[in-house]
Every structure is written in C-alpha cells, then in structure tokens.
Amino acid sequence: MERTLIKKIFKDELVDQEALIKGWVRSIRKSKKFSFMVVNDGTCQGSLQIIIDADLENYEEASTLLIGSSVAIKGNLVPSGGRGQKVEMQGMAVEIIGKSDDSYPLQKKATSLEFLREQAHLRVRTNAFGAIFRIRHELAQATHKFFSDKGFYYLNSPIVSAVDGEGAGETFRVTTLDAKNPPLTDKGDVDFSKDYFGKDTSLCVTGQLEGECFASGLGAIYTFGPTFRAENSNTPRHLSEFWMIEPELAFADLDDVALLASEYIQYMIKHALETCGEELEFLVNRKGAEVEEGHLEMLKHVRDTPFIKITYTEAIDILNASGQKFQFPTVWGNELQTEHERYLTEKHYKAPVIVTDYPSDCKAFYMKQNEDGKTVRAMDVLVPGVGEIIGGSQREENYEKLVAKMDADNMDKDGYWWYLDLRKYGSVPHAGFGLGFERAIMYITGMSNIRDVIPFPRTVKNCDF
Numbered sequence: 001m002e003r004t005l006i007k008k009i010f011k012d013e014l015v016d017q018e019a020l021i022k023g024w025v026r027s028i029r030k031s032k033k034f035s036f037m038v039v040n041d042g043t044c045q046g047s048l049q050i051i052i053d054a055d056l057e058n059y060e061e062a063s064t065l066l067i068g069s070s071v072a073i074k075g076n077l078v079p080s081g082g083r084g085q086k087v088e089m090q091g092m093a094v095e096i097i098g099k100s101d102d103s104y105p106l107q108k109k110a111t112s113l114e115f116l117r118e119q120a121h122l123r124v125r126t127n128a129f130g131a132i133f134r135i136r137h138e139l140a141q142a143t144h145k146f147f148s149d150k151g152f153y154y155l156n157s158p159i160v161s162a163v164d165g166e167g168a169g170e171t172f173r174v175t176t177l178d179a180k181n182p183p184l185t186d187k188g189d190v191d192f193s194k195d196y197f198g199k200d201t202s203l204c205v206t207g208q209l210e211g212e213c214f215a216s217g218l219g220a221i222y223t224f225g226p227t228f229r230a231e232n233s234n235t236p237r238h239l240s241e242f243w244m245i246e247p248e249l250a251f252a253d254l255d256d257v258a259l260l261a262s263e264y265i266q267y268m269i270k271h272a273l274e275t276c277g278e279e280l281e282f283l284v285n286r287k288g289a290e291v292e293e294g295h296l297e298m299l300k301h302v303r304d305t306p307f308i309k310i311t312y313t314e315a316i317d318i319l320n321a322s323g324q325k326f327q328f329p330t331v332w333g334n335e336l337q338t339e340h341e342r343y344l345t346e347k348h349y350k351a352p353v354i355v356t357d358y359p360s361d362c363k364a365f366y367m368k369q370n371e372d373g374k375t376v377r378a379m380d381v382l383v384p385g386v387g388e389i390i391g392g393s394q395r396e397e398n399y400e401k402l403v404a405k406m407d408a409d410n411m412d413k414d415g416y417w418w419y420l421d422l423r424k425y426g427s428v429p430h431a432g433f434g435l436g437f438e439r440a441i442m443y444i445t446g447m448s449n450i451r452d453v454i455p456f457p458r459t460v461k462n463c464d465f
Contacts, residue, residue, distance in 0.1 A: 027067065045131055049080065073093070142271040143437075171202035207225060215430055224243065242437065257379075308352070399427065
C-alpha cells in the first residue's frame with residue numbers, strides 16, 4: 001500500500017478508508033484493552049492519533065515504544081470524537097521501523113530553545129522547529145517564484161572569491177598552505193602565489209559584484225545562496241554563515257529597486273500567511289514564546305500598507321523633532337540605529353518606511369554618488385517590529401567616479417579589474433538590494449534568535465554539526 005502523508009489526511013479530511021502512515025512516535029498512553037499512539041511525520045503541524053487494540057499481534061511491544069521511535073501503521077481512518085481533531089486512525093497493523101531508548105533528549109516536557117540548539121540534529125522533530133522549517137521552505141519557494149515571475153534569472157554566484165565585496169575585511173580565508181610552515185616572500189609575508197588558487201582567497205561575503213556582471217548581460221538576475229562573515233559578534237541577530245537573496249536589475253535606478261523590495265516583502269508575508277497559517281499561529285501562541293503582542297496583525301498591516309519613502313536627511317530631522325530620548329545620538333552623518341528605525345515605522349509613520357540617500361561615509365564604495373558630493377543613492381527598507389530588513393543601492397556606473405572612490409578608500413583595485421571593466425564596456429544604470437534570508441524568517445515567524453531559523457547555526461566558537 002502506498003504511504004499517505006498526515007498532511008493530506010488532515011487537509012482532505014480523509015475518513016472511511018484504509019491508509020498507511022509512517023512517522024515518529026510523539027506519545028503513547030497505554031491501557032489493558034487499547035492504547036492511544038500519537039504519530040507525526042513532519043509534513044504538517046498536527047499529529048495523528050492512532051487507537052491500537054490489545055488484540056494486535058505485537059501489541060505489547062508496540063504499546064511500550066518510547067518517544068522518538070519510528071513506525072509504519074496501517075489502519076482505518078475514521079471521524080474523531082476528540083477535541084481539536086477531525087480524523088483519527090483505528091490501527092490494524094504496526095510495524096516498528098526503528099526503536100528509540102530512554103536517552104532520547106526530546107521528551108514530552110517543555111524544552112528550552114537554548115538546549116535544542118545543542119540538539120540541532122534532532123530539534124526539527126519538535127513542534128516549534130517543524131513549524132519553523134516548513135515556513136523556511138515555503139519562503140524559499142516564494143522567493144524563487146516571485147523573481148522568476150518578474151523575469152529575473154537565478155544566478156549561482158561563487159562561494160570562493162578573491163575580492164571582499166563589502167570592503168570590511170571580515171572574511172574567512174581559504175587556503176591549502178601549511179599553517180605551521182607556509183611559504184614566505186622575500187619580505188617575510190605569506191606567499192599566496194604558492195597557494196591552490198595562486199592568490200589570497202576567502203569565502204564570499206556577497207554575490208553582488210558577480211551579480212552585477214550577469215545583470216549586465218541578462219538584464220535582471222537574483223542570487224540566493226550562502227554567504228560568510230568572520231564578524232566576531234555573538235548576538236541573537238548574527239551568524240557566520242547565512243543565506244542571502246540579492247537581485248540586480250540593469251537599466252534601473254534606486255526607485256525601481258525600492259519598489260521591487262517593497263513588493264517582495266509583501267509577497268513573502270502574504271505567502272507565509274496563506275500557506276503556513278497553522279504554523280504561524282503555533283509559534284506565536286506557544287508556551288514561552290518571546291513574540292510581541294499582535295505579531296500576526298502587524299504582519300498583515302505590513303502586507304497591506306504602502307511603503308513610505310523619505311530621505312536620510314528627512315529621517316534625521318523627524319528624529320530630532322520627535323522629543324524622544326534615544327540611546328544613540330541622531331546626528332547627521334551617523335548611521336541610523338534600530339531604535340531610530342523602529343521609531344520611524346512604529347510611532348511616527350505607523351507604516352513600513354524606505355529611507356534613501358545616506359551619507360557616503362557610512363556606505364560601501366560601489367554606491368552611486370549624488371551630485372551634492374555628500375550622499376549616495378542607498379536605501380534601507382524598514383519595517384515595524386525590527387527596523388531595517390533590506391539594504392540596497394543604485395550602483396555607480398561611471399568609471400572615473402568609481403575609481404576615485406576606491407582610491408579615496410585606499411582600496412587595491414587590482415582584484416577588481418573585471419568589476420571596473422563593466423564601467424568601460426557598455427555601462428548602464430543598475431541597482432539591487434540584499435536580504436538576509438534568516439532575518440526575513442525571524443521577522444515573519446517572530447523568533448528572537450537567528451540560530452533558531454537556520455538548520456545548523458555557525459557562530460563564534462560553534463561549528464559542531
């Protein structure tokens with residue numbers, strides 16, 4: 001008999017028919033005449049209750065299984081009289097696939113998220129993490145559909161690179177040289193010409209620069225892949241390895257990608273609410289959830305509300321006139337902090353906000369310079385609840401201006417020869433943005449720690465799995 005997914009049983013309310021289900025035991029309540037076994041197969045938030053009669057051939061063995069054991073059960077699906085469920089199964093045959101023992105760490109009692117991070121290989125079997133990673137899947141699928149439907153081509157950008165796309169220097173070096181006895185140059189420096197790639201290389205911090213190359217031929221591309229930052233930051237919002245979505249659009253300016261970003265955020269929220277409503281309800285209402293009150297209503301508000309666009313200078317003026325006391329000063333030239341961003345979205349406008357035209361000193365070298373000589377065509381997309389969720393810019397397409405900026409920042413231009421070529425051979429206005437996928441999942445699920453929305457978190461001093 002072909003296996004039936006529990007998701008399908010609940011969705012289609014299958015009753016009065018025989019079915020075969022396979023999954024993991026969540027609980028068993030045993031009595032002399034029958035037992036209630038609850039099984040989850042990972043396909044949905046709900047678990048199926050199976051009634052097993054004592055006349056079953058292997059009743060004693062099946063009814064004493066421990067939590068975490070895997071089973072295949074054949075039985076009849078019938079209407080359920082229990083609360084919160086419409087269908088249950090009357091078991092006719094139980095096959096024990098794999099037994100668990102009493103050392104299984106995920107017992108019925110409540111378990112902290114911190115403990116579950118130490119059990120990353122098993123935590124997806126819990127209700128919370130099953131919900132999170134089904135939502136993650138749906139958001140990934142929504143991302144591909146959104147950009148594909150708009151004519152963007154999916155680009156697999158490099159993972160190993162010889163340039164630091166952000167210029168921050170927080171990179172993981174990739175080398176095959178002997179760490180204890182590397183070859184040296186005449187000046188005593190490590191001789192990377194003897195390394196595997198013949199130069200100093202690292203894991204990529206962004207796929208943007210390569211994305212600009214392909215947007216200059218395909219017109220519109222997006223990357224969706226792993227990126228790496230060797231930032232020594234041990235906060236609930238930072239990872240050393242994470243996934244980035246970076247669209248790049250040729251023949252476009254900042255206004256074009258600002259509109260694209262707002263549409264993308266609203267599309268993602270809409271898709272999550274439509275396809276993962278049960279999971280979101282569970283995460284928001286579960287015991288011990290650190291979710292702000294009205295989280296789902298806030299998501300619906302962002303989904304349905306037009307994004308307001310202001311300049312950085314206007315934002316500073318609003319903050320200074322607010323009468324609000326901030327921890328960080330609101331001085332023109334300083335980067336906006338989360339408290340400033342949340343004030344703009346949650347108190348002043350009560351809507352998502354796009355802030356544009358930031359001071360050039362606090363933005364990357366590749367951003368298009370404005371005529372005022374002080375600001376660049378950069379943007380941050382701010383949403384209620386977290387503040388900044390997307391950062392982007394129009395890129396500097398003028399060769400002379402880009403070279404001058406790189407010289408002013410004391411950058412070594414040799415490794416960027418191919419990037420500069422784009423400004424020499426048919427240069428066009430182009431723009432794009434970046435969204436950290438895990439940050440988006442945190443925002444939509446209401447989870448407060450980024451380690452809980454990626455399968456195997458990589459952080460400072462943590463790479464166990």
